[in-house]
Amino acid sequence: MIYRTLKDNKGEIPAIGLGTWEIGGRDVPDETRDREHIDTLSRAIEMGYKHIDTAEYYGGGHTEEIIGEAVSIFSREELFITSKVWPTHLRSVDLHKALERTLKRLRTDYIDLYLIHWPNPEVPLEETLSAMNEEVKNGRIRHIGVSNFDTQLLKKAVSISKESIVNNQVLFNLEDRQAMNELLPYCQDHGITLTAYSPLKRNALKASTEKLLTGFSEKYSASVQQVMLAWLLGKDGVVVIPKASKLEHLRENLEAGMIVLDREDMKMLDSLE
Ligand code: NAP
Secondary structure, eight states, X not given: OOEXXXXXXXXXXXXBEEEOTBTTBSSSOOOTTHHHHHHHHHHHHHXXXXXXXXXXXXXXXXXXXXXXHHXXXXXXXXXXXXXXXXXXXXXXXXXXXXXXXXXXXXXXXXXXXXXXXXXXXXXXXXXXXXXXXXXXXXXXEEEEEEESOOHXXXXXXXXXXXXXXXXXXXXXXXXXXXXXXXXXXXXXXXXXXXXXXXXXXXXXXXXXXXXXXXXXXXXXXXXXXXXXXXXXHTSTTEEEOOOXXXXXXXXXXXXXXXXXXXXXXXXXXXXXX
């Protein structure tokens, strides 16, 4: 497993995490496949996944419950759990309560990385970050970060927070690469890790990209999805969180960490239109 160092010098984040959107429902709970999801998550951890990405929003809280049950048989200290607070819970009083519920559902007494899921201009960032800083002191959050913040807003968060902002989680894949313009260079210059969500573009690549990647697949004896992940992992400070429910997909994605694209290929993929 590749790790990225976190800026607050209090640890590292596994560079390949497991996404959990749509496990146990979208925005409301769906309990019909719980047993299957719990088994898949357990198999993923046995396979070597150490980092799980979730959010209070997913499955209306049920995704965290499923994860809580799946991880209960493993050593908590060996896992890195990210969760996110929804934009309607960014007032101090709401954030403390939201975190309390998340901890209960995940059956843990701390979250490794707690992110503001989306910005909310109605709530002062100072108030939210101050509540998150307090929870770091309380020991209920190990690291803090943000998600879907542009460079300007990230700079603002960095300037406000006493605790380091160690991560920004944004849309980033071979076709959705706006992050490369300004955000990624800023993060790299400031030691902030950048987590790429939807790193596989939910399997909805344009036919032309897919065709191009097939050539890389052959060269590296890898799947198209592994090439997509290897390209992201070839960048300093980037973390990926592909979601997979099929065991062969889980295994493939984990093994993508062993594929190193050569410099020319990285450059070529960097310059795609
Ligand atoms: P994604 O990871 O880009 O794609 C998931 C899809 O790819 C699933 O249909 C999965 O199929 C398939 N897949 C996975 N590995 C594969 C492989 N090796 N070969 C072929 N197909 C493969 O999409 P995502 O779920 O949108 O993004 C990942 C995670 O990012 C989410 O689950 C969530 O945790 C996070 N996220 C965060 C935000 C945010 O606002 N912060 C927004 C969106 C997502 P199977 O399930 O059938 O295996």
